[in-house]
Amino acid sequence: MRLIPSSPLSCLGTAVVAVVIGGFALVGCDVVDLDEFDTDFSLFSGDEEASPSPGASASPSPGEEEGEPEDTAEYALPESCAEAGAAEVVGDLAPGTVLAEDRREVDGFADAEQLTCSFSEGTGAPGAPTFTLVFTLNVDPSLSPDVVAVPGAEEEMNWEVDIDVDVDTYHTDEADSLGGDLEYVGTVDGSTRHLYLSLPGELYVTAIAYGEDVPREELERVVLLAAERVRG
Numbered sequence: 001m002r003l004i005p006s007s008p009l010s011c012l013g014t015a016v017v018a019v020v021i022g023g024f025a026l027v028g029c030d031v032v033d034l035d036e037f038d039t040d041f042s043l044f045s046g047d048e049e050a051s052p053s054p055g056a057s058a059s060p061s062p063g064e065e066e067g068e069p070e071d072t073a074e075y076a077l078p079e080s081c082a083e084a085g086a087a088e089v090v091g092d093l094a095p096g097t098v099l100a101e102d103r104r105e106v107d108g109f110a111d112a113e114q115l116t117c118s119f120s121e122g123t124g125a126p127g128a129p130t131f132t133l134v135f136t137l138n139v140d141p142s143l144s145p146d147v148v149a150v151p152g153a154e155e156e157m158n159w160e161v162d163i164d165v166d167v168d169t170y171h172t173d174e175a176d177s178l179g180g181d182l183e184y185v186g187t188v189d190g191s192t193r194h195l196y197l198s199l200p201g202e203l204y205v206t207a208i209a210y211g212e213d214v215p216r217e218e219l220e221r222v223v224l225l226a227a228e229r230v231r232g
Helices: 017-022 062-066 086-093 173-177 216-230
Strands: 098-105 113-120 130-137 163-170 181-187 192-199 203-210
Touching: 086 113, 086 130, 086 216, 130 216, 173 216, 181 216, 192 216, 203 216
Parallel strands: none
Antiparallel strands: 098 113, 113 130, 130 203, 163 181, 181 192, 192 203
């Protein structure tokens, strides 16, 4: 797959290359009980057998009585990186202790909001490694351009690039247990790796590793743990 994003670049997925150039991850109803209206039909039958008692009638399973759980209410956009436990979730994968945090509305998308937590050494040098954790509400960052931006990286965004990437959409038992889907996008040279976790309620958790060799399994661990932190 070849992605040729439009400029300016500040997106995930299709704009994965913006990270390569900039050094940053830019990117009810009432229920009627029929038993209340039970009628003794044996009065109209010649059969002397006793009619079934109300207790013998089929009863709905607990799941049918209560209905399916509302997954859309399970996840919420955190107010801050501290509330999301970003430092604990990223852990040793962070190349430095300097945190760039940004919580904002996403321009061009109704009711879309985003929290970005980007860890680095704080030098600001082009090509310096970063690890970014992003929470996005009501817009899919893997499909929509100009969604995820890292604070202070705007001067690196105006580039036209053409870079090969690998894309893989897949499931794991852990993701399924959260009701989520996974999508991996990485440059062929391995310099930039994104992992997206889409969750019920239009919440997306994204982990982005730039400039360091972070295995996909570690990216999975980060997004799944982050999702657990914002669940409920």
